[in-house]
Amino acid sequence: MARVRMQNVKNIVLIAHDSRKKDLLEWVEYNRDVLKEHHLFATGTTGALLAKRTELAVTRFKSGPLGGDQQVGAQISEGVLDILIFFWDPLEPQPHDPDVKALLRIAVLYNLPTACNRATADFLVASPLFHGQYDRLLEDFSATRDEFVRGFEP
Incomplete structure (x- = not known):
């Protein structure tokens, strides 16, 4: 198994519907x-609100529906982000639901500590x-990838 070292100072992304x-x-x-x-990192509107209200430095991605969730997923897969705090609304459909699902999938795939509610974030x-x-x-997925590639070989 590969390892990704999270340093004392974490790169934390904050997202909220x-x-x-x-x-x-x-x-x-x-x-x-x-x-x-x-x-701290955040998607568009959330980042603007956080920076204004808390005066904390927040690096902003685009808003979720404009590709921000995909930008966050890419940064997770590149090993840039360490923790995802994502307060999503399970009762409200989102125009970018496929992006939300993809982001949560990437977080699990890369074993990223993820909190989707206040209690988990507190813990x-x-x-x-x-x-x-x-x-x-x-997890090393190279065997899965190699098997998939072999399926296309003549």
Whole structure:
């Protein structure tokens, strides 16, 4: 298995659907002292709201429906991001639902610590593992890829 080392300072991406933005903002304000020690990223509107309301530095991707979720997924697959905090609304259909599903799939595929609600996010940042280096294990999918390729060989 491959390993990805998460450093003491984490790259944390924060995303919230419109109906959950208030919850995420409250959570970030409550955890401001912990989060200010890390690099924060967010999708469009969420990032603008976070930066304005908390005065924390937030690197912004595009809004989710405009490709932001895909940008985040790409950064996860490249090993740039360490933690995903994604307060999504399970009761409200989104115009970019396929992108949301793809993002969650990539987070699981790359064994990224992911919180989709306040309780899980609280547990994540309260964990002793959050405050130091951590080696994330990544499954080696080369055998699966090679088998798939062999299926196309003459």
